[in-house]
Amino acid sequence: MLLRDLYGMAAHSVASHPLRSLLTAGGIAVGIAAVTLLTTLGQGVQRYVLAEFTQFGTHLIAVNPGKTETVGMMGGILATVRPLTFADAEALARLPEVQAVVPGIYGNGRVSAGRRARSTYVNGVNHNMPEVWRFQVRAGRFLPPDDDAAARALAVLGSRLKTELFGAESALGRTIRVGERRFRVVGVMAPKGQVLGFDMDDAVYIPAAQALALFNREGLMEVDLLYRAGGDEARLVEAIKRTLTARHGREDFTIVTQNQMIDVLGRILGVLTFAVAALGGISLLVGAVGIVTIMSIAVGERVGEIGLLRALGATRGRVMALFLGEAVLLALGGALIGLAAGIGGARLIGALVPALPVRTPWGYALLALAVSMLIGLAAGVFPARRAARLDPVEALRAE
Amino acid sequence: MTVLAQLRFALAALAGHRARSLLMVLAMAIGVAAVVVLTALGEGARRYVVGEFASLGTNLVIVLPGRSETTGGPPPLTGLAPRDLTIADAQALLASPAITDVAPVVVGAAPVAAGGREREVLALGSTRSLLPVRHMTVAEGRFLPGGDPERGPPVAVLGATLRRELFGNRRAVGEQIRIGDRRFRVVGVLTDTGRSVGLDLNDLVVIPVAQAQALLNAPSLFRILAQARGPAAIAQAQDDIRATIRARHEGEDDVTVITQDSVMNTFDAILGTLTLVVGGIAAISLVVAGILVMNVMLVAVSHRTAEIGLLKAIGARPGVVLRLFLAEAALLSVLGAAGGLALGYGGVALIGALVPDFPVAAPAWAVAAALLVATGTGLLFGVWPARRAARLDPVQALARR
């Protein structure tokens, strides 16, 4: 028997009960639509979060004081008996392939200019910050390349802070107070928006040494390294570890590369997406039960036809293939309808929420088709075997 | 025809196609069970987190140094601010009648060594008040001594894990340890608490706050934990704290005050929503099951055309035929819902047995909703086939084979 004829026959009998077939396929369609919609949205969220991270570049390595096992995610926030120093940062800057280093210390403080004041984030950094974090200066310039340990009292304002303190006036050259200290404004940053809940524009950037003095603290919270594109990250991490261990006499710091962060995050979000898709898969399971039911009914209705086919010389295998083919067709048809609905729904949500980068996951779509084919096969096996095992004489007598 | 007779008729019709009826019941049951199990997991997660928060202390108000005026943003987690939050600030809060107890906290990472073994752990500087405020208990010895918090003897209380790592089976209380470059005497060991949100209370060492400040070179407190007199006093406590600190900080509002409740409520709301969404996704499968019931009932109507014709010929009114088929659909959904409940509660019990620490429990609203949706869809999707049956013309119905 030609494969084309086999499918022709299967399609023909599926089409001969249009309403019944449509409803059966509808069960699978709802399941596939749910899975498609949920995975598309899940991937959208994943892409969104990863984009938030990669906007800082991927050739970044962060060094925090303290070992991860002890302090977990709290990294440099906690005080430690062995702080990271400017000298450490300088030593790291001399490593090969390192392009720029930013010593960092972050806190909150009251920033005032004239009679206006605002409590905001105070970020202690150095002149390399715009290059390492990919930030842009809108007016004036960023902090000058002073010696890290003895930098002058200059400040650069985030765009929101600038507006809050100076309105439409120019801030360049003006004096502000951060805590009890006076700084001269040399630049204003371009707006950056929110990154994972933090308003990057509501901040003031001052030299790290000034921030240490302001917060009355000894050690840095973090040292960020930018390495040359194409550099060997693993080797550099080793070099950092060696350098700092030699300086401190022990490994009392934690190195996290941006790529690791992105990896871990991507994996977590991937697992979440998968979990949500699996939830939608329950509907698919119910849809499969629907195919089993309807195909069983069909076998019952067509006992005489099965007997006839056998009398005409069809083997058991052929009868089985015919009914399996019908089940697969039902599942595939449902999957196509479901894909169309799911993709359409996702596009609609994408149009309504422009921030969410919704893209049709064609890989997933193909997978959905393959899965629904398997579902059709699995759901069809039980009824198709019943059909194939019918005794032809009995089957012919049944009518 | 009485209702009972109708039901018996429907039951007989279903029993006549046992495999098919069982499959439909199975489909319904999968949907109901999925809703029950998934919402039970969501609810379990919610209860777990709420329980964890409650174990951190009750009616807690937390004071962080620094403040940010960006609304909706995260609080100033780093705890760095130009003006230090001091032990004196913490003691001053006790003046408020709304506050019963105050524990100043300094946290840092430090290596702890004893008898040749060393381990880098969290060093928590606080006072005797930390014990009641954070709901901690002591397993051996005693907790930090009372007295002036600005001073404090070099004594330490170990977490359960740290005690095991440093001393094994040997006695710990009374022994000397080194934290950083300072010597301390162990006076107590904390009770093993299992895991908890936030800090791992088992792998830390608690020392007097003044000792911690010196050790970690931290002039400012990391947090102040204040306990309000009761749930009603929390708002008052917050106001008093702000006023006290403002007075002590030359009129500046440079701390952030958050309540345990607000943090807990946020988690509560997030996890509650999550449960709802997960249950909703599972409920989609109920709709699929409903479609299946409709489909099979339609098939049944066309198979039983002659039977319907006969019923009508012997005088059954269309209403009776309608109700006969509706009763069948309803029976299927009710059986499915019941099976699903059994399956779902079985699953919940299994999870409960496998993970005893996790308080899984299907929320009543979810169970009720699942049952309602299951029977509702069954009936709703049964209407069309039943109407089809009721409208059949008896002459034509009998004429067809």
Added chain:
Amino acid sequence: MIALEGVGRTFTVGGSPVHALVDVALAVRAGDYLSIMGPSGSGKSTLLNVLGLLDRPNAGRYLLDGREVGTLNDTEQAAVRLHQFGFVFQFFHLVPRMTAAQNVGLPLTLAGVPAPQRQERVAQALAACGLADRAGHRPDQLSGGQRQRVAIARATIMNPQVILADEPTGNLDRASGEQVVGILEDLNRRGMTLIVVTHDPAVGERAQRRIHMDDGRISADHAR
């Protein structure tokens, strides 16, 4: 061509055996025209099913063209049915959703004949049974006689050696019955072996060789 030796077929009904065929010996030559008659339950249909390899005897041998076919496996028997036998049933057994042409073409489809060739042969077979203008009709749009002629066209489409007909006129009025028997006899004249089970003596008498069955045994075998 066909040789049955000591063939027995026993069914077990509710624990007790029912002997549908007992020690049946039968030889049929190519081109023969046989009728099988006998009371209800005498084993006529069972014999026909055994001959057509739809049913397996419990005892005895079945040689087809000198080849033992009773012991072939399912797949091999299916191939024999497809190429060497044509069945005609009392209740026609047409697939209700298929047109007359599609029903007739079914064996060709099963044999893997491509569609264009199929169409040509189906048209010929339908024309031979006087149904050229009914090709596109579905069974429920045809009369009983027409349906049985479609079934005969289907039985002959593969040019089988043997036509096995189980009460082909049992559901037809006399005129349609005559027509159907006429077509079958026409096929026999052109060389096909024809074996007809019937309750109608008028039909049975027309065969060259008439077999009578009683209680699973061949009780008479007349040849003209």
